[in-house]
Every structure is written in structure tokens, then in C-alpha cells.
Amino acid sequence: MNILESEVKPCPCCMEEHEVFTVLVDEKNIFKNEEISYEAMYEYCDKADEYIAREDMIDANDIAMKNAYRRKVGLLTTDEIIAIRDKYGISQSDLAKILGWGAKTVTRYEGHHVQDLAHDSILRKIDKDPEWYLELLEESESSFADAVYEKYHKIAVALYETKQDVYLRKSIRAKYVRYGKMPEYTGGKKLDLDKVVDVIRYFANSLKVNVLYKVKLMKLLWYSDALSYKSFGVSMTGLVYQALPMGAVPIGHDRIIDLKGISYDEVEFDEGTGYQFVSDGDTVYPSLSKDDLFILDQVIEKLGDMDRFSIVNKMHSEDAYIKTSPYDFIRYEYTKNLTI
Numbered sequence: 001m002n003i004l005e006s007e008v009k010p011c012p013c014c015m016e017e018h019e020v021f022t023v024l025v026d027e028k029n030i031f032k033n034e035e036i037s038y039e040a041m042y043e044y045c046d047k048a049d050e051y052i053a054r055e056d057m058i059d060a061n062d063i064a065m066k067n068a069y070r071r072k073v074g075l076l077t078t079d080e081i082i083a084i085r086d087k088y089g090i091s092q093s094d095l096a097k098i099l100g101w102g103a104k105t106v107t108r109y110e111g112h113h114v115q116d117l118a119h120d121s122i123l124r125k126i127d128k129d130p131e132w133y134l135e136l137l138e139e140s141e142s143s144f145a146d147a148v149y150e151k152y153h154k155i156a157v158a159l160y161e162t163k164q165d166v167y168l169r170k171s172i173r174a175k176y177v178r179y180g181k182m183p184e185y186t187g188g189k190k191l192d193l194d195k196v197v198d199v200i201r202y203f204a205n206s207l208k209v210n211v212l213y214k215v216k217l218m219k220l221l222w223y224s225d226a227l228s229y230k231s232f233g234v235s236m237t238g239l240v241y242q243a244l245p246m247g248a249v250p251i252g253h254d255r256i257i258d259l260k261g262i263s264y265d266e267v268e269f270d271e272g273t274g275y276q277f278v279s280d281g282d283t284v285y286p287s288l289s290k291d292d293l294f295i296l297d298q299v300i301e302k303l304g305d306m307d308r309f310s311i312v313n314k315m316h317s318e319d320a321y322i323k324t325s326p327y328d329f330i331r332y333e334y335t336k337n338l339t340i
Helices: 055-073 078-088 092-099 105-109 117-128 130-139 146-162 164-179 193-205 214-232 290-303 308-316 332-337
Strands: 002-010 017-031 034-045 050-052 241-244 247-250 264-269 272-277
Touching: 002 034, 017 055, 034 055, 055 078, 078 092, 078 105, 078 117, 078 146, 092 105, 092 130, 105 117, 117 130, 130 146, 146 164, 164 193, 193 214, 193 272, 193 290, 214 247, 214 272, 214 290, 214 308, 214 332, 247 308
Parallel strands: none
Antiparallel strands: 002 017, 017 034, 034 050, 241 247, 264 272
């Protein structure tokens, strides 16, 4: 028994006025064929050595028991469901409306009714996937007054934007799924986007790397992976490269540069817009090992002061480029004759 508080008042057990304790008691019960352990709240009379539950305690104890069941079988608790709804700033009935459920369904789930696994999965997906929630909300626009819809939509968009990097990483990984069992193209390394970000930041922060445009960056990435494979038998990032007219370019390069942590300025040229990568001022690279830094420093020493045209010409002279047909994927086995 854990005493929470006490109050001198008429005792409902012995009918006398004295100090009555509010306590938590460990209890066990059977719910849906599962034995459940939980803490129940009571008032305790030490004179009669009896417990009694007020009406509000009876309700709270029932929810506590059902939350213990939910936790045991892996379902969301009432507090977790409420937190999901609060995150989106939406009422119980309006969330049910978006999901196509009965008007009181969410209200019941936040109370005494235990949700089924299918509805639990939907609530979890909403919690983790604001993009999906936003789609459901937009499909239900006609069900809401304009002001209410705009309020819900604004919150959903803001949450979606905070998840931008998560979705971006997911889309990049989707491009790499097919190469998971092709070490000849990945260099025997599973794609590591944290390392990709830190490698790009390391180049952009280096005082020995002069103006860093996208074309040059792509070549520095390839040389880093190639030299890592040549030196240690495994690539640094797991990026897969194609032999394009301007040299090696990783799959998903257009999305990679937008990963959180990478900074660049857009620069206008006669032939279009370019991307100049700039320092972020943060010289901590948590994903890079000593071996990684050793490789990167060698690449910077050999190639850091080259302009984009010089580094493209150098890439064109590598066996890896010469032996790879245009637009094919570059095999890491060709790095044995790497010129740096």
C-alpha cells in the first residue's frame, strides 16, 4: 500500500470523523483471459482496516486495469491515444470522422473500451505518419466548417514538415533496396545516410576544399568510397554510383543533397541553377571513424583544390569509368587501380 494523501473527514467505512487515507494498492485481475497486475486507488480506513472506492476511483481503477491489459498485449493506452489526438489538435468526434469510425469510437477508446488490433494499428500509423493523416484530412475536407478545417490542416502541415527528413530518407532508401545484396555495387556496405551527411559536411567545412559545387561533390564522394574500398575492402557510405557523362554520380543524388544537416546556396549560371555547398560551422562528425577521416583527408589533399572540370577529367581517366558503359553502375572491383 502506497499512501498518496490524507484528510480528516467523515469516514464512509466506520462513519466516524478521522484521518482518511488515499492509497494505491497492488491488485490482480483477469481481463479477456489475461491475468493483469496494476495499481488501484482507494480510500483507506485504518480503524476498520477497510478500503472503499469512490465513484471516480472506480472509473480510474477500471481504466488502470484495462491500460495494464493494453500494455501486456501491445496496444496503445488511453493516455497514448489522447496524446496522439492532442498532437493533431483534433476533437474525439472529428478524429473518428476522418477515420470513418463511429462518432463515439475514439471517445470510448480514451475511456473504458479496449480497441481492437486493427484500430490500434491505424492510430499508431497516424502517430508516426503525418503525411497519411494529412491525406485523410484533405479527403474529409467537406465534412468540416472552413475555420475548423483550416485549423486542423495548419497543424497537420506543420507536423508533416517536421518529418520531412524522415520521408526523404525513406525515399532514398527505397531507391537502394534492390542493391542490398549486390556488394559489387555497394562496396559491401549497407547505405548509411548519417555517414553520407557527415562526409558532405566534412568536405564543405574543410578549408582545403575550394569552391564546392555539386558536380565536384559527387566526384569527391565517389573517390572517398572508392579509396575506402581499395584500402579496407569496404566502401565508406554504401552509395551506388552510375557512370554519367560528368563522371560518377550516386543514385538519388538529387534527394541526398536535401538531407537535414547539408547546407548549400543556389547559384545562377548561364546554363541554369547550381548548388554551392557551404560550411555549417559544426565540426563534430559523430558517424565518421578514424579510418573514415583518414580516407577523407587523403581525398581532400589530392583533390580538394581542383575545380569541377579538372576533377571530372580525372574521373574520366579512372579504370572504373573507362570500364563501365555509359549509365551503367560502377563496380567497386575497379578501384584496385585507383589513381589516388
